[in-house]
Amino acid sequence: MTTAVEPRRQREFRFDRADFDFIASLVRQRTGIVLADNKQDMVYGRLTRRLRALNMNSFTDYCALVASPAGQDELIAFTNALTTNLTSFFREGHHYDHLRDEVLPRLAARAASQGRRLRIWSAGSSSGEEAYSAAMILLAALPDAGRWDARILGTDIDSSMVAHATAGLYDAERAARIPDDLRRFIEAVPGRPDKVRMAAALRRMVSFKRLNLLGRWPVKGPFDVIFCRNVAIYFDKPTQARLYTRLGEVLAPGGTLYIGHSEHLGGAGGRFVAHGRTTYSRA
Ligand SMILES: C[S@@+](CC[C@H](N)C(=O)[O-])C[C@H]1O[C@@H](n2cnc3c(N)ncnc32)[C@H](O)[C@@H]1O
Structure with a gap:
């Protein structure tokens, strides 16, 4: 799932350090995947689609959802969005x-x-x-x-x-x-x-x-x-x-x-x- 990096100044949603830290910590705890600081644009790009699908207008609300009992289903979509799935037939032949x-x-x-x-x-x-x-x-x-x-x-x-x-x-x-x-x-x-x-x-x-x-x-x-x-x-x-x-x-x-x-x-x-x-x- 590769997404073009959206330049910060054109961002549709506010996405600050606290949002990134929360998301990085949740994904690490659930999957083991470590998101380094340079992955902020990637995270923004991938999760923006989730915000739109849910008709949400802030990352703060999205983070509150995935942290709550009501967000259990969304956690699956959250995880799916943040995995990197690159593969091919006969890779490393x-x-x-x-x-x-x-x-x-x-x-x-x-x-x-x-x-x-x-x-x-x-x-x-x-x-x-x-x-x-x-x-x-x-x-x-x-x-x-x-x-x-x-x-x-x-x-x-x-x-x-x-x-x-x-x-x-x-x-x-x-x-x-x-x-x-x-x-x-x-x-x-x-x-x-x-x-x-x-x-x-x-x-x-x-x-x-x-x-x-x-x-x-x-x-x-x-x-x-x-x-x-x-x-x-x-x-x-x-x-x-x-x-x-x-x-x-x-x-x-x-x-x-x-x-x-x-x-x-x-x-x-x-x-x-x-x-x-x-x-x-x-x-
Ligand atoms: C880059 S792909 C590699 C696919 C294939 N093994 C290859 O080499 O072409 C990495 C895969 O690992 C999965 N993955 C990441 N964390 C995982 C975890 N904690 N448990 C199971 N699968 C995980 C991702 O969802 C992704 O599909």
Whole structure:
């Protein structure tokens, strides 16, 4: 959700330091996302739409609403407005190569003795491209995947992103990043040349739900693979370390964790073994 920065002098609503501090503190407490001072214009731009939708004319009233029991529903829209959901199919493609070339052959080799169970978690899945990209790799690499108990879970705190991901409908332009040999996993949408849909075989394997990584995790691990990329980058260091520690606890022995290109395991690093660029397994 990117918004053009509105120059301060043309601002439609008064937005002062106290409003920003209140909003930054509330979003940090609810999501872990740290909004630095230079994000004031971004916050103003994104929340102005909420003020208009609610017919409100001041940030002070909006802050009072989200702080009150009557503002519980608005808190969801507030959170959705302040998350950054940038993603794409096959983003940071080296992780998908690693999944195809290293992880899946190992899981296939052990299937005879340990069963054909496979669990992948896309934690902070945004609009779902990460989970569907993994599903395409999986279906292409394991021709008998239909006979596996294979599930891919995508979770995100942003309910509008969970709905988008569940629908599995994308702009055709965005799907141009899907490699030619995997395009059999996308379908045309009748009457909508600008859209593509994820094929039924993918949608059967992938599911999405709303989950706050800071809260309880009602998920069924252990996971053979976890993608948690470009999510912790918005958190402070102690929150990052807590998150990676918890991810290590739901990762299967020998399981793989992929993190984003500018992320670091920090204080949780001792729990993992590095396998090349931003790729780890449980120590
Ligand atoms: C930049 S996107 C990354 C999407 C994808 N993982 C990728 O790398 O392309 C970050 C996502 O993390 C989600 N997020 C932020 N804080 C979260 C939290 N506390 N719990 C769950 N998801 C969160 C946001 O809603 C957003 O969709």
